[in-house]
Amino acid sequence: LTISIAIDAMGGDRAPAEVVRGAVLAARESPDLHLFLVGREKEVRDELERAEWRGDSIEVVAAENVIGMGDSPVEALRKKRGSSIEVATRLVREGRAAAFVSAGNTGACVAAASLFIGLLKAVKRPGIAVVFYTAKNPVTLIDVGANVYSKPEHLVQYGLMASIYSRDILGVENPRVGLLNVGEEDEKGSALAKTSHSLFQSARVNFIGNIEGADIFSGDVQVVVCDGFVGNIVLKVSEGLAEKLMQHASQTIKEAIATLPNSLEIGMALKRAFGSLQKRIDYSEYGGAPLLGVNGSVIISHGRSDAKAISNAIGVAKRMAANDLASRMAEVLEVH
Amino acid sequence: LTISIAIDAMGGDRAPAEVVRGAVLAARESPDLHLFLVGREKEVRDELERAEWRGDSIEVVAAENVIGMGDSPVEALRKKRGSSIEVATRLVREGRAAAFVSAGNTGACVAAASLFIGLLKAVKRPGIAVVFYTAKNPVTLIDVGANVYSKPEHLVQYGLMASIYSRDILGVENPRVGLLNVGEEDEKGSALAKTSHSLFQSARVNFIGNIEGADIFSGDVQVVVCDGFVGNIVLKVSEGLAEKLMQHASQTIKEAIATLPNSLEIGMALKRAFGSLQKRIDYSEYGGAPLLGVNGSVIISHGRSDAKAISNAIGVAKRMAANDLASRMAEVLEVH
Numbered sequence: 001l002t003i004s005i006a007i008d009a010m011g012g013d014r015a016p017a018e019v020v021r022g023a024v025l026a027a028r029e030s031p032d033l034h035l036f037l038v039g040r041e042k043e044v045r046d047e048l049e050r051a052e053w054r055g056d057s058i059e060v061v062a063a064e065n066v067i068g069m070g071d072s073p074v075e076a077l078r079k080k081r082g083s084s085i086e087v088a089t090r091l092v093r094e095g096r097a098a099a100f101v102s103a104g105n106t107g108a109c110v111a112a113a114s115l116f117i118g119l120l121k122a123v124k125r126p127g128i129a130v131v132f133y134t135a136k137n138p139v140t141l142i143d144v145g146a147n148v149y150s151k152p153e154h155l156v157q158y159g160l161m162a163s164i165y166s167r168d169i170l171g172v173e174n175p176r177v178g179l180l181n182v183g184e185e186d187e188k189g190s191a192l193a194k195t196s197h198s199l200f201q202s203a204r205v206n207f208i209g210n211i212e213g214a215d216i217f218s219g220d221v222q223v224v225v226c227d228g229f230v231g232n233i234v235l236k237v238s239e240g241l242a243e244k245l246m247q248h249a250s251q252t253i254k255e256a257i258a259t260l261p262n263s264l265e266i267g268m269a270l271k272r273a274f275g276s277l278q279k280r281i282d283y284s285e286y287g288g289a290p291l292l293g294v295n296g297s298v299i300i301s302h303g304r305s306d307a308k309a310i311s312n313a314i315g316v317a318k319r320m321a322a323n324d325l326a327s328r329m330a331e332v333l334e335v336h
Numbered sequence: 337l338t339i340s341i342a343i344d345a346m347g348g349d350r351a352p353a354e355v356v357r358g359a360v361l362a363a364r365e366s367p368d369l370h371l372f373l374v375g376r377e378k379e380v381r382d383e384l385e386r387a388e389w390r391g392d393s394i395e396v397v398a399a400e401n402v403i404g405m406g407d408s409p410v411e412a413l414r415k416k417r418g419s420s421i422e423v424a425t426r427l428v429r430e431g432r433a434a435a436f437v438s439a440g441n442t443g444a445c446v447a448a449a450s451l452f453i454g455l456l457k458a459v460k461r462p463g464i465a466v467v468f469y470t471a472k473n474p475v476t477l478i479d480v481g482a483n484v485y486s487k488p489e490h491l492v493q494y495g496l497m498a499s500i501y502s503r504d505i506l507g508v509e510n511p512r513v514g515l516l517n518v519g520e521e522d523e524k525g526s527a528l529a530k531t532s533h534s535l536f537q538s539a540r541v542n543f544i545g546n547i548e549g550a551d552i553f554s555g556d557v558q559v560v561v562c563d564g565f566v567g568n569i570v571l572k573v574s575e576g577l578a579e580k581l582m583q584h585a586s587q588t589i590k591e592a593i594a595t596l597p598n599s600l601e602i603g604m605a606l607k608r609a610f611g612s613l614q615k616r617i618d619y620s621e622y623g624g625a626p627l628l629g630v631n632g633s634v635i636i637s638h639g640r641s642d643a644k645a646i647s648n649a650i651g652v653a654k655r656m657a658a659n660d661l662a663s664r665m666a667e668v669l670e671v672h
Contacts, residue, residue: 135584145518148526182481182568185408190484190565213569214576229526230566232518233549234573240550241574245581248471248613253589256609257602266593266602273592277584 002034003321005314006088006097009039009047010066011104012310013303016040019103020047022310027057029311033318036061036097038088063087069303073107077115085109089116092296098321099297101313103288103305110146113294120326122333125150126293127158127228128300129165130235136219138170143228144235146291150227152195155179159205160336161292161329162223168323169290169316175222178211180230186210192227204336246278287312290320292329297321338370339657341650342424342433345375345383346402347440348646349639352376355439356383358646363393365647369654372397372433374424399423405639409443413451421445425452428632434657435633437649439624439641446482449630456662458669461486462629463494463564464636465501466571472555474506479564480571482627486563488531491515495541496672497628497665498559504659505626505652511558514547516566522546528563540672582614623648626656628665633657 007023009016016039023035034057037044041062048058065083067076077086085104089112091097100117102109106128114126127143142158143150159177166175179197181189186197188210200207211221213234226234253270257263287309288301297320301313320326343359345352352375359371370393373380377398384394401419403412413422421440425448427433436453438445442464450462463479478494479486495513502511515533517525522533524546536543544557549570552560562570589606593599623645624637633656637649656662 134580148518180569182484182565193565213572213574214579216573217576217580226569229518229529230569233516233562233566234569236549237552237570237573238549238577240553241577242581243550244470244553245578249585249610252609252613253606256605260598260602260605262596262598266596269592269596270589273588274585277588 002032003099003318004034004036004097005099005101005317005321006036006038006091007314008084008088008100008102008104009037009044010063010084011102012301012305013069014306015103016043016047018305018307019310020044021051021307022305023058023314024048024051024053025307025311026314027055030318031057033057033314035059035314036088036091038063038091039084040064040066061087061091067105067108069105071105071108073105073111076105076108077111085112086116089113092117099299099317101299101301101310101317103301103303103310106145106300109298109300110291113291113298117298118295119293120295120330120333122330122336123157123293125154126291127154127161128289128291129162130289131170132216132238134217134219137172137222138166139216139219139222139224140166140170141216141224141226141231141234142292143226143231144289145228145232147228150192152192152199155196155225155227156199156203157293157333159200159203159207159223159225160332162225163205164325164329164332165290165292166222168325168328169319172222174206176208176220177205177223177225178208178215178221180224180226180234181210181212184210184212204332246274250274287316290316295326297325338368339435339654340370340372340433341435341437341653341657342372342374342427343650344420344424344436344438344440345373345380346399346420347438348637348641349405350642351439352379352383354641354643355646356380357387357643358641359394359650360384360387360389361643361647362650363391366654367393369393369650370395371650372424372427374399374427375420376400376402397423397427403441403444405441407441407444409441409447412441412444413447421448422452425449428453435635435653437635437637437646437653439637439639439646442481442636445634445636446627449627449634453634454631455629456631456666456669458666458672459493459629461490462627463490463497464625464627465498466625467506468552468574470553470555473508473558474502475552475555475558475560476502476506477552477560477562477567477570478628479562479567480625481564481568484563484565486528488528488535491532491561491563492535492539493629493669495536495539495543495559495561496668498561499541500661500665500668501626501628502558504661504664505655508558510542512544512556513541513559513561514544514551514557516560516562516570517546517548520546520548540668582610586610623652626652631662633661
């Protein structure tokens with residue numbers, strides 16, 4: 001069975017070169033993929049040439065307009081008609097592609113996916129999920145910024161959808177769902193948190209109650225739900241802190257071993273080890289963030305994505321499509 | 337000039353032993369302190385005995401009731417009359433102490449400080465600040481949980497008060513103030529963020545606009561303002577992530593150097609270096625979190641505080657009182 005994926009070749013800080021190279025990587029690894037590279041035709045074809053691609057499982061679809069990373073999403077979609085994001089999402093709507101991958105403007109991807117692909121029938125708001133790979137379990141945090149005006153029913157739907165993602169894509173059995181809050185007691189937090197907490201009690205998820213910020217990284221709860229304002233800040237705090245701490249740590253180590261006789265050897269051993277730790281905390285390694293709640297498989301990758309990150313994103317999009325995740329979510333949400 | 341500080345001897349996971357030891361440490365270091373240790377008289381006197389304290393700059397004030405870490409703050413204050421928190425904050429109200437330090441129930445400390453010490457005249461809501469020590473500058477984040485129902489005018493007052501704290505206690509000249517948001521553009525974020533952004537434009541602080549989560553750790557902005565719900569989650573995410581990352585890093589290092597000939601020597605050098613890094617990110621090292629907006633100097637320490645953390649907290653409280661920080665804040669807020 002071939003799975004078709006529409007890729008925004010113009011999305012991200014390093015597009016189109018790294019996006020095209022990522023698509024080529026994925027196409028070489030998985031012969032059962034059919035990839036649409038959507039973007040400025042000449043640029044995309046030039047990059048394919050540079051990557052020495054000769055196969056027929058990559059198809060170039062022309063879209064001459066590009067929405068920039070800093071553009072206002074809704075305005076850009078209205079004014080820049082026929083953008084790569086629009087054309088790619090329309091391929092999903094038309095059924096020609098089962099999935100959409102972009103490292104471009106997040107807001108524009110969310111808006112285009114909602115508008116052109118469409119939301120699942122029962123879904124009120126789509127949500128962006130990211131996965132943290134803790135020592136114990138992968139933890140799915142939702143929403144990290146699709147929706148900054150969340151209502152309690154949105155949060156409950158996020159919990160339902162992310163539970164399915166966690167189970168079917170990440171392999172977590174009966175994932176435990178926690179509501180991110182300022183304390184564990186039931187009556188804690190904002191009005192949104194309190195009402196969400198009581199709605200979650202009767203939701204068909206494995207709800208374990210409120211959790212605090214530090215609990216995200218324990219791995220004991222595998223789905224963490226919050227509104228998009230809080231989630232976006234949590235994601236960026238985590239990225240920023242991890243980066244700074246790793247910088248500090250390597251500087252500290254460098255100084256500590258400088259006077260030891262075999263400092264070069266030690267340095268190399270530690271560099272290798274730290275590289276693997278860095279990978280573990282770099283979520284772009286894992287292929288980007290699924291947008292849950294739309295009628296298709298959508299992955300929004302980090303703006304800084306390189307070819308490998310894009311190829312990983314395509315891999316996750318493929319698994320979401322192969323599992324027909326959107327339909328499963330639709331079923332669960334409708335009986336709810 | 338002697339500065340008097342009321343200390344909740346019963347507050348925190350390791351009270352009264354570590355609190356009393358911390359007070360003794362501080363009293364030995366600073367002869368210009370007068371400390372009230374408020375708590376169960378016999379227990380406190382026994383600990384003073386154990387610490388071999390003989391001086392007269394520590395005075396025990398009896399308070400037989402104790403509010404537990406898990407107690408509901410307002411209810412506990414109402415039912416457990418004469419608690420150590422109540423008696424200590426009343427010492428500030430009566431002018432017998434200039435400052436209050438507790439490692440106890442945060443909510444109860446905020447409520448007692450508001451109720452018994454009282455808010456500064458213009459202040460609508462007090463806010464808890466914490467300081468992150470980045471490579472460049474100390475960064476003051478406010479509010480981390482005093483007030484989960486923030487309004488725009490509360491956030492502006494937090495910015496004003498934390499600027500004074502940053503300048504007078506942390507030595508940051510003309511601190512740059514950022515509003516924590518989901519994007520840097522002016523029109524980004526929740527309704528609270530948008531209105532706060534426009535109010536900040538005309539506030540007498542060095543407001544530089546919206547910042548994102550990752551910017552907290554750059555040190556380029558020295559005061560970060562957000563509502564107590566978001567701030568509490570940011571604080572706990574940071575603590576939790578830093579702890580896990582340091583665990584990972586030391587495990588990674590241990591494995592990487594295990595096969596090297598002088599692994600013991602390397603291990604010891606790295607352990608020392610990591611210890612100092614750990615201290616840098618452990619905010620309890622720096623004496624806890626000031627509660628800004630009350631009519632006195634209040635420090636709320638981490639529940640896990642040991643003697644050293646308590647002694648540091650007393651040191652910060654002393655500097656706040658010596659600078660008469662509360663009066664300075666009152667002046668700035670009133671002309672506002």
